[in-house]
Amino acid sequence: MTEFYDALETRDPAVREAALLAALPAQVRAAQGVPGFAAALAGVDATGVCTRGALQRLPVLRKPELLERQKALRADPASRDPFGGFSAIGWRALGGLRPARRVFQSPGPIYEPEGTAADYWRVARALFAAGLRSGDLVHSSFSYHLTPAGSMMETGAHALGCTVFAGGVGNTELQLQAMQDLRPDAYVGTPSFLRIVMEKAAAEGVALPTLKKALVTGEAFPPSLRDWLAERGVHAYQAYATADVGMIAFETAAREGLIVDEGVIVEIVRPGTGDPVPDGEVGEVVVTALQPDYPMLRFGTGDLSAVLPGPCPTGRSNQRIRGWLGRADQTAKVRGMFVHPSQVAEVLRRHPELARGRLVVAGEMANDTMTLHVECAAPAENLAEAVAASVRDVTKLRADVVIAGPGSLPNDGKVIEDARSYR
Numbered sequence: 001m002t003e004f005y006d007a008l009e010t011r012d013p014a015v016r017e018a019a020l021l022a023a024l025p026a027q028v029r030a031a032q033g034v035p036g037f038a039a040a041l042a043g044v045d046a047t048g049v050c051t052r053g054a055l056q057r058l059p060v061l062r063k064p065e066l067l068e069r070q071k072a073l074r075a076d077p078a079s080r081d082p083f084g085g086f087s088a089i090g091w092r093a094l095g096g097l098r099p100a101r102r103v104f105q106s107p108g109p110i111y112e113p114e115g116t117a118a119d120y121w122r123v124a125r126a127l128f129a130a131g132l133r134s135g136d137l138v139h140s141s142f143s144y145h146l147t148p149a150g151s152m153m154e155t156g157a158h159a160l161g162c163t164v165f166a167g168g169v170g171n172t173e174l175q176l177q178a179m180q181d182l183r184p185d186a187y188v189g190t191p192s193f194l195r196i197v198m199e200k201a202a203a204e205g206v207a208l209p210t211l212k213k214a215l216v217t218g219e220a221f222p223p224s225l226r227d228w229l230a231e232r233g234v235h236a237y238q239a240y241a242t243a244d245v246g247m248i249a250f251e252t253a254a255r256e257g258l259i260v261d262e263g264v265i266v267e268i269v270r271p272g273t274g275d276p277v278p279d280g281e282v283g284e285v286v287v288t289a290l291q292p293d294y295p296m297l298r299f300g301t302g303d304l305s306a307v308l309p310g311p312c313p314t315g316r317s318n319q320r321i322r323g324w325l326g327r328a329d330q331t332a333k334v335r336g337m338f339v340h341p342s343q344v345a346e347v348l349r350r351h352p353e354l355a356r357g358r359l360v361v362a363g364e365m366a367n368d369t370m371t372l373h374v375e376c377a378a379p380a381e382n383l384a385e386a387v388a389a390s391v392r393d394v395t396k397l398r399a400d401v402v403i404a405g406p407g408s409l410p411n412d413g414k415v416i417e418d419a420r421s422y423r
Contacts, residue, residue, distance in 0.1 A: 004315070008262045009259075009315075009316045009317070010315055010317055012317065016262075020265050022050065024050055027288060027291075027295060027297060028041065028058075029046040030088065030295040033088060033295075034085055034086055034088055035085030036086035037061075037295070040058075040059050041058070055298065056274060056276055058298050059274065060274040060298045060299075060300045061297065061300065063110070064329075066086065066110060066244070069086070070082060070083060070084035070108075070110060070111060071084075081094060082111040083111055083294075086295070087100075087113045087294050088293055089115055089294065090103075098293070100113040100114060100116070101116045102148075104146065104147055104243060110244075112243045112294070113293065114148060115294070117291070117293070119155055119158075120155060121148070121152040121156060121246035122247040123155065123156025123159075123241070123247050125247070125250070125262065126156070126215060126237075126241075126250035127162070127188070127215055129251070129253075130186075130235075130239075131237075131253075132160060132162060132215070133160070134161030135162070136157075136162045136185040136213075137163045138153075138162045138188055139165045139175070139188070139211075140157075140164055140189060141187070141188070142169070142188065144168050145168075147243065148243045149243075150168065152246070152247075156247075157188070165178055167189075172193075172200055173200070175197060176197055176201055176206060180208070183209075183211075184210060185211070185213060186211070186213040187215075187234070188214065188215045188216070189214075189218075190219050191216040191219065191221045191238075194216065194229065194234070194236065195225060198232055198234070211234055212233060213235060214229070214235070215238075216239070217239040217240065217241060221236070237253075238250070238251045239258075240303075240324060242287075244296055245287045245301075246263075248260070248264060248287055248301070249261060249323075251323075252316060254312050254314045256313060257312075257321055258323050259318050259319075260319045260320065260321065262318065263289065263290050263291070264287050264288060264289050264290065265288040265290070266319060267287075267288075268307055269283050269284050269286050270283050270415070271330065271341040271345075272328075272341025272345045273342060277306075279309060281306060281356075281413075282305070282411050282412050282413030283304065283306065285300075286301070287301060300328070302328050302329050303326075303327065304325040304328050304413040305321045305322050305325050306321065307319060308322055326412070326413060326414075328341070330417075332361050332416050337397060340416075341415040341416055344357055344415045344416065347390045347391055350390045350394075351374075351386065351387055353377075353379070354374045354387070355375035355377075356375050357372060358374075358416075359373075359399065359415065359417070360372075360419055361417065361419060361420055362419045371400045372387065372401050372402070373404060373409060374401065374402070375405065375407070375408055376405075379403045384403055388400070388401045
């Protein structure tokens with residue numbers, strides 16, 4: 001598959017960067033126009049937010065904050081805004097908002113609007129990279145109720161010119177019957193359900209000769225499962241998307257990481273902060289989606305990943321990330337008190353000579369110990385004692401401090417490691 005969805009995918013990286021940064025002020029103005037961002041962006045000159053550095057000075061909005069804001073306004077009789085004041089679209093009763101096409105509920109519950117733009121979630125590009133083309137019949141086994149996954153994939157497939165069978169979740173026998181009768185070209189859904197259906201087909205002697213392509217997401221997609229599917233004639237590719245910001249990145253035929261979507265700005269930051277990490281270092285994925293309807297500005301996904309160096313062998317020139325590497329929310333409860341990654345980051349900020357840090361919580365429950373491992377090229381005398389004092393000041397808990405050389409800590413994005421025994 002050497003074709004491209006459009007010319008945007010092969011732009012000179014400098015041209016792309018200039019276009020993304022030129023779009024930033026309008027996105028900031030859109031965010032300033034909704035109550036949820038008003039206080040955080042008060043006094044910000046949107047025109048001046050036209051560089052990566054200016055963007056990085058804006059606060060990160062993380063899902064727990066979004067959830068709490070939504071809960072608070074839903075409970076407020078004077079508001080009842082289910083979106084926490086972050087959406088510019090809705091329906092008449094919310095007053096003054098442009099119409100939304102649909103509204104969805106994710107666990108929390110968090111409510112997400114869907115705008116009226118074609119391919120609102122920007123999924124068509126990922127489907128194209130997975131080999132889907134106009135005229136294909138796509139079997140979708142994502143949920144079509146409550147959560148947006150089914151709509152995300154279907155609107156993208158429609159934008160590509162595909163026909164969709166809305167299989168939904170479960171009902172394996174009925175879905176297999178539909179595959180046998182309709183002979184789809186492609187599948188979208190979780191990789192595990194695709195395996196279940198194919199194993200069921202093999203057990204019943206049902207052939208699925210037309211099913212050759214798949215875009216999968218929603219769970220881990222290990223190489224072993226990818227190879228298992230390929231051995232049975234289905235070439236599946238993974239996508240990384242959320243209900244908050246839509247498509248973030250997707251796999252290509254190169255099988256070397258995920259290409260960032262053309263409609264977003266992706267940053268990798270140190271967990272618990274908004275500070276970017278060097279390329280290659282694991283951190284939290286923060287996304288700015290360049291659309292005004294639900295203007296998520298520096299949205300912290302809570303997922304860990306890292307930037308991959310160099311261009312994609314397919315010829316696509318956008319930034320690449322390694323894919324999903326775990327969760328960034330590593331909060332631990334120690335001796336009855338919560339310790340957050342942001343507190344570890346604050347300790348490191350107080351000592352600029354330190355590089356990365358990793359707080360290890362060990363022992364048994366009710367008999368916890370904390371050890372902060374830090375990297376420092378040239379530690380001064382009494383540095384460990386000074387850092388330990390900072391830990392006490394920030395967390396109100398005691399910790400031992402171990403200083404090691406640069407590069408000694410694992411590059412896995414972990415800021416807090418819970419190594420306690422729970423027996």
